[in-house]
Amino acid sequence: MIKDVYNNNKLFHHREKLVDISNKKIVSPVNFQIDITNKCNNKCSWCFYDIYPLPEFSRKDYLNPNVVKDVLKDFKEVGGQSVEWTGGGEPTIYPYFLEVVEFARSLGLGQAMVTNGKMLQGDIAEAVKDFDWVRVSLNSASAHTYKKVHGNDSYSRVVENIENFADIKNSECVLGASMIVNGDNYKEISKFTLLVQSFGVDNCRLSLPQTPENEKMFYEIWDEILDQMNESKTYADNDFTVFTNEDRIDTLSHKTKSTRCYYHHLTPSLGANGVVYPCCHFKYLPEFNLGNVNKVSFKDIWFGGKRKDFIDTIGENCKVSCWMNGKNTLADYIIKNPKDVPHLNYP
Numbered sequence: 001m002i003k004d005v006y007n008n009n010k011l012f013h014h015r016e017k018l019v020d021i022s023n024k025k026i027v028s029p030v031n032f033q034i035d036i037t038n039k040c041n042n043k044c045s046w047c048f049y050d051i052y053p054l055p056e057f058s059r060k061d062y063l064n065p066n067v068v069k070d071v072l073k074d075f076k077e078v079g080g081q082s083v084e085w086t087g088g089g090e091p092t093i094y095p096y097f098l099e100v101v102e103f104a105r106s107l108g109l110g111q112a113m114v115t116n117g118k119m120l121q122g123d124i125a126e127a128v129k130d131f132d133w134v135r136v137s138l139n140s141a142s143a144h145t146y147k148k149v150h151g152n153d154s155y156s157r158v159v160e161n162i163e164n165f166a167d168i169k170n171s172e173c174v175l176g177a178s179m180i181v182n183g184d185n186y187k188e189i190s191k192f193t194l195l196v197q198s199f200g201v202d203n204c205r206l207s208l209p210q211t212p213e214n215e216k217m218f219y220e221i222w223d224e225i226l227d228q229m230n231e232s233k234t235y236a237d238n239d240f241t242v243f244t245n246e247d248r249i250d251t252l253s254h255k256t257k258s259t260r261c262y263y264h265h266l267t268p269s270l271g272a273n274g275v276v277y278p279c280c281h282f283k284y285l286p287e288f289n290l291g292n293v294n295k296v297s298f299k300d301i302w303f304g305g306k307r308k309d310f311i312d313t314i315g316e317n318c319k320v321s322c323w324m325n326g327k328n329t330l331a332d333y334i335i336k337n338p339k340d341v342p343h344l345n346y347p
């Protein structure tokens with residue numbers, strides 16, 4: 001089983017691209033994060049798309065399947081490797097989900113999905129069981145807390161879906177369960193970890209939400225969150241990995257400094273409105289709209305003048321609390337000529 005899936009060191013294997021980026025070449029993207037629909041069958045209290053004013057976001061938007069296919073073809077032709085179906089909204093309620101997944105498969109693209117798990121059953125579960133990874137946002141360890149954070153009673157249904165999917169998925173498909181931690185669910189962090197381990201998932205991811213309150217929402221409860229995350233880590237074993245993103249508190253507190261951004265050259269985002277954005281942080285913001293695939297081909301957007309004009313300055317102008325800072329700092333290190341690496345010969 002592949003274990004350390006969130007490891008930033010994967011970037012070392014993209015050194016050539018990183019060097020090309022630093023030499024101002026346009027490189028092919030590796031992964032494409034696609035919001036096929038902004039419609040959703042949940043109402044999570046922290047959902048980014050409900051709590052921030054995003055001028056180009058509408059819950060009604062979804063992509064035309066023929067446009068998705070054209071984009072996938074272009075993406076593959078320029079050297080793209082994998083697609084992450086995400087949202088926006090909930091990918092599994094997109095009416096053409098099976099069709100676009102099958103099309104991506106026919107192109108030989110790797111696939112992954114972030115889902116709330118409500119529809120991870122039947123044909124959908126069958127269609128995604130050979131994905132590289134599937135991550136289910138369960139966010140709670142009881143029906144009571146589930147309802148508090150998602151506004152509905154689907155806890156046992158999602159749990160059942162996770163357990164069944166763990167049974168039917170291919171062994172190479174990495175199944176994760178995630179919890180966004182807030183004031184309503186933090187007391188359940190370690191219980192959640194134990195529970196999802198018992199459901200047969202391969203990893204769990206404990207993370208913090210980006211909200212307008214930033215780190216302030218954690219002032220009173222941070223010590224207990226850390227205790228619970230530390231306890232959760234003790235449950236890891238050969239078949240189960242625990243990822244804790246407690247360092248995101250520094251990002252939320254704006255203690256991390258923005259660096260030159262390499263990440264967006266490798267992992268762009270496509271909104272359900274058809275617009276290509278440099279990365280997931282900039283989705284639905286008009287100032288980062290690179291062009292719309294309903295009007296222009298993905299290739300033209302990727303290699304076009306508009307993108308060229310500001311890709312080099314995106315990192316410098318990035319005002320958001322960027323989760324990718326660690327990746328960008330590492331990328332900076334990787335592209336340095338070996339002679340610039342301090343004390344290289346003192347390994």
Ligand SMILES: C[S@@+](CC[C@H](N)C(=O)[O-])C[C@H]1O[C@@H](n2cnc3c(N)ncnc32)[C@H](O)[C@@H]1O
Nearest residue numbers: 046047048086087089090114115116137209210
């Ligand atoms: C927007 S959701 C879309 C996919 C699917 N509907 C789901 O909930 O898994 C993608 C991921 O973003 C996470 N997310 C949503 N709002 C967030 C926020 N304010 N801060 C951090 N992560 C957030 C979700 O928990 C999920 O893991």
Ligand code: SF4
Nearest residue numbers: 040042044047089116
């Ligand atoms: S399920 Fe996903 S898209 Fe839907 S409200 Fe929750 S976080 Fe947002």
